[in-house]
Amino acid sequence: MAEQWIYLDGQFVTKENAKVSVYDHGFLYGDGIFEGIRIYNGNIFKCKEHLDRLYDSAKSIMLNIPLTYQEMEEALVETLKRNELRDGYIRLVVSRGPGNLGLDPNRCPKASVIIIVEQLAIYSEEAYKTGLKTVSVSTRRNVPDALNPKIKSLNYLNNILVKIQSNLSGAGEAIMLNAQGYVTEGSGDNIFIIKNGVITTPPCYLGALDGITRQAIIEICHQKGYKIKEEPFTLHDVYVADEVFLTGTAAEVIAVREVDGRIIGEGHAGPITLALLEEFRSIVDKDGVKVW
Ligand code: PMP
Numbered sequence: 001m002a003e004q005w006i007y008l009d010g011q012f013v014t015k016e017n018a019k020v021s022v023y024d025h026g027f028l029y030g031d032g033i034f035e036g037i038r039i040y041n042g043n044i045f046k047c048k049e050h051l052d053r054l055y056d057s058a059k060s061i062m063l064n065i066p067l068t069y070q071e072m073e074e075a076l077v078e079t080l081k082r083n084e085l086r087d088g089y090i091r092l093v094v095s096r097g098p099g100n101l102g103l104d105p106n107r108c109p110k111a112s113v114i115i116i117v118e119q120l121a122i123y124s125e126e127a128y129k130t131g132l133k134t135v136s137v138s139t140r141r142n143v144p145d146a147l148n149p150k151i152k153s154l155n156y157l158n159n160i161l162v163k164i165q166s167n168l169s170g171a172g173e174a175i176m177l178n179a180q181g182y183v184t185e186g187s188g189d190n191i192f193i194i195k196n197g198v199i200t201t202p203p204c205y206l207g208a209l210d211g212i213t214r215q216a217i218i219e220i221c222h223q224k225g226y227k228i229k230e231e232p233f234t235l236h237d238v239y240v241a242d243e244v245f246l247t248g249t250a251a252e253v254i255a256v257r258e259v260d261g262r263i264i265g266e267g268h269a270g271p272i273t274l275a276l277l278e279e280f281r282s283i284v285d286k287d288g289v290k291v292w
Contacts, residue, residue: 002083002084004083004118005079005082005083006018006079006114006115006116007075007078007079007113007114007115007116008020008112008113008114009112009113009114010075010113012079012082018114018116020095020098020112020114021098023098023099023100023101024095024096024097024098024099024112025095025096025097025098025099025105025108026093026095026096026097026112026154027095028099028101029096029103029155030153030154030155030156030157031061031095031096031105031108031154031155032063032093032094032095032096032111032112032153032154033054033057033058033061033063033093033094033151033152033153033154034054034091034092034093034094034152034153034154035050035051035053035054035090035091035092035152036089036090036091036092036248036249036250037050037076037089037090037092037249038088038089038090038120038249038250038284039080039085039086039087039088039089039090039117039291040087040284040285041086041087041284041285042086042285042290042291042292043284043285043286043287043288043289043290043291044076044077044080044090044288044289044290044291045284045285045287045288046212046216046287046288047073047076047288047289048288048289049212049215050092050212051069051072051073053152053210053212054072054092054094054152055069056150057150057151057152057153058094060148060150060151061151061153062105063094063096063105063111064111065094065111065113066110066111066113067113072092072113073289075113075115076090076092076115076289077289077291079115079117080117080291081291083117085117085118085119086291086292087119087120088117088118088119088120089117089118089119089120089249089250090115090116090117091114091115091116091117091118092113092114092115093112093113093114093115093116093154094111094112094113094114095111095112095114095154096108096111096112097109097110097111097112098110098112120250122250122251123251123254127172127254128252128254128255128269128274128277129255129268129269129274130255130257130268130269131254131255131256131257131258131264131267131268131269132171132172132173132246132254132255132256132257132258133170133171133172133256133257133258134166134171134172134173134174134175134186134256134258134259134260135165135166135169135171135174135175135259135260136174136175136176136177136235136238136259136260137162137165137166137174137175137176138165139158139161139162139165139176140176140177140178140179141158141176141177141178141179141184141185141206141207141208142158142207143178143179143207144205144207149184149185149204149207149208149209150204150209150210152209159187159188160187162174162176162186162187163187163188166187173186173187173188173189173246173256174186174187175191175235175238175259176207177235178206178207180206181234181235182202182206182232182233182234183202183206183232183233183234183235183237183238184202184206184207184208185202185207185208185209185211186246186248188248188250188251189211189213189246189247189248189251189254190208190209190211190213190214190246190247190248191238191244191245191246191247192214192217192244192245192246192247193233193237193238193241193243193244194241194242194243194244194245194270194272194273195237195240195241195242196242197226197227197272198227198228198229199221199226199227199228199229199272200228200229200230200231200233200237201214201217201218201228201229201230202230202231202232202233203230203231203232206232211247211248211249212249213247213248213249213251213252213253213280214247216247216280216283216287217247217253217276217280218230220276220279220280220283221276224279226272226276235259235260238259238264239259239260239262239264241264241265242264242265242270243255243264243265243269243270243271243272243273244256244259244264245269245273245276252277252280252281253273253276253277253280254277255268255269255270255273255274257269
């Protein structure tokens with residue numbers, strides 16, 4: 001197998017040599033941000049949108065990214081070229097960098113930038129037809145006035161607790177509510193429901209990441225004439241929906257067949273979900289930055 005090259009603060013190092021300090025505040029405190037991006041057939045899908053979200057997250061937490069936007073895009077392209085990757089996943093991490101054991105970010109003089117690119121294997125093609133079994137969990141989405149879920153921070157403990165509960169229930173993904181009981185998102189994806197031809201996704205202010213795939217699906221809905229709304233809804237609305245699906249960079253558009261023991265629709269991916277997946281897959285190698 002060819003060597004995997006990791007971008008680490010301007011250098012390319014092998015996987016074995018890609019090491020960061022135990023004093024890095026990303027490690028000590030989850031102090032940093034990240035992006036998960038995909039390359040499809042040599043095209044970094046929605047590269048600008050991902051970098052915009054990265055730089056917005058950085059601004060929000062007052063993290064000074066040591067690369068300009070242009071340099072960051074070049075670093076992504078170079079890492080993909082180095083690894084000869086045409087189709088796969090890109091993990092871009094910016095941590096606060098090494099400091100001391102104290103919390104104070106002023107003790108971290110330079111943020112660290114890491115880019116890892118890999119082949120991606122997530123759900124089988126079969127899973128896109130059968131859909132996922134999901135459960136709702138008791139862990140609530142962290143509230144926007146504590147740590148805003150719009151910031152794609154390295155602090156994923158909220159999501160990990162959700163994943164643990166989901167695993168314990170034997171589910172493939174979980175549905176997180178906010179403190180008021182409104183549906184927000186999955187542990188690593190956004191959620192949509194469809195009832196009588198109307199597609200609804202929760203507004204991000206309820207406590208959801210402003211997913212790039214979520215936005216792409218909203219755009220497709222507008223272009224193709226589907227009725228799409230961003231409105232709050234509850235678990236009851238999910239249980240009685242005709243179709244439910246999740247969106248994310250890794251998951252793309254995947255149907256949900258079961259929620260808390262309630263069978264959704266016919267118990268497999270519904271027609272609108274499959275049509276949206278097809279539309280989505282038709283744009284992924286066009287909309288973005290071409291590497292190859
Ligand atoms: N919500 C959370 C909590 C996530 O981690 C992700 C994955 N980045 C998403 C939603 C989906 O966002 P995107 O479509 O940008 O991957």
